[in-house]
Amino acid sequence: SFSAIIISEASQCSINGLPLVRNISEIPQDNYGRGGLSHSTVAGSVLHGMKEVEVWLQTYAPGSRTPIHRHSCEEVFVVLKGSGTLYLAPSSHMKYPGNPQEFSIFPNSTFNVPVNDAHQIANTDEREDLQVLVMISRPPVKVFIYADWFMPHTASKLKFPYYWDEQCLQPPPQKDEL
Amino acid sequence: SFSAIIISEASQCSINGLPLVRNISEIPQDNYGRGGLSHSTVAGSVLHGMKEVEVWLQTYAPGSRTPIHRHSCEEVFVVLKGSGTLYLAPSSHMKYPGNPQEFSIFPNSTFNVPVNDAHQIANTDEREDLQVLVMISRPPVKVFIYADWFMPHTASKLKFPYYWDEQCLQPPPQKDEL
Ligand SMILES: [Zn+2]
Ligand SMILES: [Zn+2]
Numbered sequence: 283s284f285s286a287i288i289i290s291e292a293s294q295c296s297i298n299g300l301p302l303v304r305n306i307s308e309i310p311q312d313n314y315g316r317g318g319l320s321h322s323t324v325a326g327s328v329l330h331g332m333k334e335v336e337v338w339l340q341t342y343a344p345g346s347r348t349p350i351h352r353h354s355c356e357e358v359f360v361v362l363k364g365s366g367t368l369y370l371a372p373s374s375h376m377k378y379p380g381n382p383q384e385f386s387i388f389p390n391s392t393f394n395v396p397v398n399d400a401h402q403i404a405n406t407d408e409r410e411d412l413q414v415l416v417m418i419s420r421p422p423v424k425v426f427i428y429a430d431w432f433m434p435h436t437a438s439k440l441k442f443p444y445y446w447d448e449q450c451l452q453p454p455p456q457k458d459e460l
Numbered sequence: 461s462f463s464a465i466i467i468s469e470a471s472q473c474s475i476n477g478l479p480l481v482r483n484i485s486e487i488p489q490d491n492y493g494r495g496g497l498s499h500s501t502v503a504g505s506v507l508h509g510m511k512e513v514e515v516w517l518q519t520y521a522p523g524s525r526t527p528i529h530r531h532s533c534e535e536v537f538v539v540l541k542g543s544g545t546l547y548l549a550p551s552s553h554m555k556y557p558g559n560p561q562e563f564s565i566f567p568n569s570t571f572n573v574p575v576n577d578a579h580q581i582a583n584t585d586e587r588e589d590l591q592v593l594v595m596i597s598r599p600p601v602k603v604f605i606y607a608d609w610f611m612p613h614t615a616s617k618l619k620f621p622y623y624w625d626e627q628c629l630q631p632p633p634q635k636d637e638l
Contacts, residue, residue, distance in 0.1 A: 303546065303563045303571040306538070324570050325536040325595075332572065334534045334597030335513050356512045358503040360484070360593065368481065385481045392502050393481040394510065415538065417503075417595045419512030 295450030297331045306339060314445035318346025318405070321446055327421035328443075328450040336421035338446075342366065342412040347404035350379070350428040352438065355420040357395040359403070361387050364412035368393060369402040377434045387412075400428060422447045473506065473628030484517060492623035496524025496583070499624055505599035506621075506628040514599035516624075520544065520590040525582035528557070528606040530616070533598040535573040537581070539565050542590035546571060547580040555612045565590075578606060578616075600625045 311322040323329050324337040342364075350369075359368075365388045371379035379400035387393065387403075395401050405412035426438040443451035489500040501507050502515040520542075528547075537546075543566045549557035557578035565571065565581075573579050583590035604616040621629035 302548070303565055303569050305566075306568045306570050324538065325572050330572065332534060332536070335536060335595050337536050337538065337570070337595055356510060358510070358513060358515050358595075360502065360515065370480070387481055388483075390484045391481050392484050392515070394503050394508065415593065417513050417515055417536075419597065 295328065297329070300330065309339075311339075312446070316346070316445070318343035323446055324415070326447075328447050332421055334419065334421075336418050336423070338416040338418075340414050340416060342403070342405040342414075344405050344408050344410065348402050349425075350400055350402045350431060351425050352379075352398050352400045352428075352435075353418075353423055353425050354398050355418045355423060356397060357419075358417040359387070359393055359395075360415045360417075361389055361391045362413045362415060363389055364405060364410040365389065365407050366403060366405040366412045368395075369404065370395065371400040371431060372396065373399055377436070378432045379428065379435075380431060382431060400431070422451060478508065487517075489517075490624070494524070494623070496521035501624055502593070504625075506625050510599055512597065512599075514596050514601070516594040516596075518592050518594060520581070520583040520592075522583050522586050522588065526580050527603075528578055528580045528609060529603050530557075530576050530578045530606075530613075531596075531601055531603050532576050533596045533601060534575060535597075536595045537565070537571055537573075538593045538595075539567055539569045540591040540593060541567055542583065542588045543567065543585050544581060544583040544590045546573075547582065548573065549578040549609060550574065551577055555614070556610045557606065557613075558609060560609060578609070600629060 306324055309322045309324060311320045313319045314321060320341040322339045324339050325332050326336050327333065368385040368387050369382035370385065371382040374380065423444050424440065424442045425444050426440055428438045484502055487500045487502060489498045491497045492499060498519040500517045502517050503510050504514050546563040546565050547560035548563065549560040552558065601622050602618065602620045603622050605619055606616045
């Protein structure tokens with residue numbers, strides 16, 4: 283029924299009723315339309331009322347990767363399992379990111395992405411999943427996406443709310459509005 | 461020699477020369493005078509130039525615990541190994557924290573500590589180490605320490621810089637100053 287849907291959506295998007303200590307393996311995960319991705323919001327702005335930090339657990343299947351993107355928050359990665367590549371185009375005076383530097387990432391490694399630098403994380407291993415914990419500041423995240431490394435910064439496209447924040451941050455579309 | 465000491469301290473306290481991708485198991489760890497603790501700053505304000513988030517890896521031997529403390533930053537824990545107890549005294553109108561609530565923490569669990577609530581993390585297991593990743597906002601952390609749960613908030617003692625920030629955040633004492 284209609285009221286049941288409302289209640290169900292509210293409980294997915296509210297801190298009310300969530301236990302303080304949560305089992306990470308019971309937190310909902312989704313690929314948000316991105317093949318090879320599994321994302322869980324471990325501690326989130328929209329879901330858990332965080333205001334200054336947000337924590338994600340993400341798994342990338344072999345061959346899968348984030349979009350090329352930038353954001354004006356700080357971001358720290360801790361690699362729990364698997365390996366891959368960080369592509370990073372340090373800020374410059376060019377109008378586009380340009381060819382990125384490549385860094386190998388490996389189990390039990392950590393790195394932080396400088397604010398506003400265009401970057402991409404890829405599972406470049408052929409067999410193993412890449413699993414990372416991601417910490418960001420200033421949630422919810424505002425992401426600018428590039429189609430490629432030579433797209434001008436000004437042409438990169440803001441995706442906000444980001445995929446995993448969409449359901450709870452945005453009011454549902456009012457289809458029957460007259 | 462004197463100049464050698466200066467160089468050694470500078471290199472321990474500077475981001476210069478640190479690789480972008482770091483092996484967490486090679487990051488220096490110390491107990492900072494607290495028995496049973498092992499602390500590594502995975503991504504830090506003082507050490508790595510972080511301005512908005514900081515990440516720690518901490519291991520607590522059986523029976524060891526944090527002081528009872530509060531801070532006005534957000535703090536998220538992810539339990540990597542072992543189990544223990546979170547003691548949490550939610551903010552109230554009392555002049556002291558009062559008897560805390562107790563929460564079991566377990567492998568692959570997560571929780572966040574509400575801003576300014578007095579709390580303590582303890583490894584209450586008798587055999588296994590408790591290992592946690594800790595994320596805080598607003599680094600470097602400013603901690604108020606309580607001797608017990610009934611010490612008035614106003615009597616709690618500010619410890620700043622905190623133990624692991626002391627060496628690099630504070631200028632060395634000028635013993636020979638006249
Ligand atoms: Zn990013
Ligand atoms: Zn704390």
